[in-house]
Amino acid sequence: MAVVEVNLGKDSYNIHIGAGILSELGQLMRQFAFTAKALVVSDENVGAIYGAVVVETLRQAGFSPRLVCVKPGETAKAYETAMTLYTAAIEEGLDRRSPIVALGGGVVGDLAGFVAATYLRGVPFIQVPTSLLAQVDSSVGGKVAINHPLGKNLIGAFYQPQLVVIDTAVLATLPRRELYAGLAEVIKYGLIADRDFFHYINEKSNAILAMDNNVLTAIISRSCRIKADIVEQDARESALRMVLNFGHTIAHAIEAGTGFAQFNHGEAVAIGMRGAALVSHYMGIAEPEVVENVCGTIRRFHLPLSVAGCSAAKLHSYLLHDKKVIGGKINWILLRSVGEVQVHSDVPEQIVSRVLAEIT
Structure with a gap:
């Protein structure tokens, strides 16, 4: 496993890169003082392939995860979709130390990160990018956002993840x-x-x-x-x-x-x-x-x-x-x-x- 350190003072985090490391996500998250409730956000395509794996690895690590899948594509980065995720977080009783996990490409990362940055004024955010584009770009650097009809990413924040886990093996299922x-x-x-x-x-x-x-x-x-x-x-x-x-x-x-x-x-x-x-x-x-x-x-x-x-x-x-x-x-x-x-x-x-x- 390769590790890239992003040194941002109190907002520093590590990017773990390797083949087959998706099943290690739960153990990697255990190093943090998270509470048990967790919200896993994915889209319908990625969630159908990897959602069960992520939910199981989190359960084995002592978490109580809920998987929520949104429609695939850029149109999911909308206020209405964010409201759906806020509702799921509230229903599950997520507190300020409950992690939100983004499982998917850049759209899911931007959307879930925006929700993590704004729910309870900020809860822990974990990136698990499944597209090459998200792995090399949108999962690194802390830019999260939703779109407005007049432009892309106009409503957002700078919000760093606490952990990024990149499994290169998932690229085998990428179109x-x-x-x-x-x-x-x-x-x-x-x-x-x-x-x-x-x-x-x-x-x-x-x-x-x-x-x-x-x-x-x-x-x-x-x-x-x-x-x-x-x-x-x-x-x-x-x-x-x-x-x-x-x-x-x-x-x-x-x-x-x-x-x-x-x-x-x-x-x-x-x-x-x-x-x-x-x-x-x-x-x-x-x-x-x-x-x-x-x-x-x-x-x-x-x-x-x-x-x-x-x-x-x-x-x-x-x-x-x-x-x-x-x-x-x-x-x-x-x-x-x-x-x-x-x-x-x-x-x-x-x-x-x-x-x-x-x-x-």
Whole structure:
């Protein structure tokens, strides 16, 4: 089992990574002074496969868990769904030391984390991510949220988990499309922080797509370490942490502009990274070969490079609802070279319009 430490003072926690460790969740949770009541939140797809395993491991460790499954998909990150979970927590009698466990992908993690952050003004939160995207990204760093009809993740909090347990074996049941979606975030880490890791991803592409467990463990561990290093320096996205949003400015507009249905998050991020690379090039920051490297790697992992069914004008309207808009200006994360990014709030409107037209 690999362990990545996230050092955030009193909010520090460990990420445990390994094949077949889902059954050890109960024992890992026993190290904390939790009370017996526990709420396990999953979606109907993941819960049907792994819900019983998690409930049993918690029972064997002395917990009294209740499993609640929500509808799969981004639309579950809604106020109404959160209210359903609050009701379940109240009915079960969860107190301030009762853990809420997120068993699922990024949607479940965001939703359950938001409920954990706000129920009784905060109860213990455990992340058990089952998608590659959640394992390398949304389960690390403490950003939890629900959506609003006008934008994604606009209602949320920074709330760190007390434990993250990543079982690489669960990826065997992950649909290929979801595997590719997670790889978009893995690619992002190489682009923003580690040129050698970016080259490793490309060199090991066949092994990654063949689900080689050793390679998967390596890329998950490295991705978590990169994000942890950034979060340790900036836990609340005030400065450095903004770089983690490379590709996400356009991605969130794509997701909202297409009703959170046409593209999953990783696919939207892939298109957004191409868009950000193009903005970087047209701003004179990145050479053409940088854009080519970004696009080539995205293609290698079967991810999209353009949007269908959403106009450039519609995307532009959603850009202004992005969380990184300060004083009416968008903070763009731009690529200087592989492994090096910069934050810019001075991107001319004509460049934004040109790029949006190019990706639609």
